[in-house]
């Protein structure tokens with residue numbers, strides 16, 4: 001059966017960066033995130049502000065000789081929590097007047113809640129259709145309540161036909177190895193340590209996918 005992997009995790013862990021790298025690999029391109037993609041390339045927006053990916057994106061992808069479909073998801077957020085906690089809300093980006101980030105920064109609380117509800121739905125749908133979940137955490141910072149919330153929800157989604165691999169991203173930064181080991185506490189076994197940005201750890205990820213039932 002064809003492998004469809006949903007990339008799931010809280011905002012800012014590097015899902016879109018991983019998506020872009022895996023999708024670029026199938027095209028045999030050098031996967032430098034700064035290189036200009038061809039026009040046909042459906043690129044996910046990588047942004048330092050959380051919550052920039054608002055819907056799911058699919059792409060054909062490759063890890064070495066393993067061909068799969070990857071699905072970038074916006075993650076699962078508690079709309080009510082985020083509407084009241086304005087610290088999650090992106091602030092204005094001066095040099096991107098027409099950007100999606102600014103649209104979200106400007107909108108009403110109600111519209112903001114709707115955005116989060118649709119992000120949630122898109123993530124739920126992506127996981128429902130996938131036969132593999134790559135649950136991404138950020139090894140450059142400690143685990144958050146939102147990581148644990150994702151873990152709890154994902155545990156309820158798993159079936160004999162839906163596997164999950166825990167992925168600790170940003171393992172290029174200092175102290176990341178300790179934090180990656182902490183991710184064991186999420187209850188999905190040992191994480192695969194990667195750097196989506198630097199292209200590290202993909203051989204390990206390949207091995208973990210290859211031995212799946």
Ligand code: GDP
Pocket residue numbers: 009010011012013014015016017018045046047048050051052053140169170171172173194195196197198
């Ligand atoms: P998403 O919200 O989960 O889709 O995260 P993004 O892919 O948009 O990345 C969020 C931020 O983390 C961006 O500033 C990325 O450049 C950065 N980032 C992503 N992957 C890595 C990584 O492997 N190492 C480091 N140091 N930063 C990363």
Ligand code: MG
Pocket residue numbers: 015016017044045046052053073074
């Ligand atoms: Mg994203």
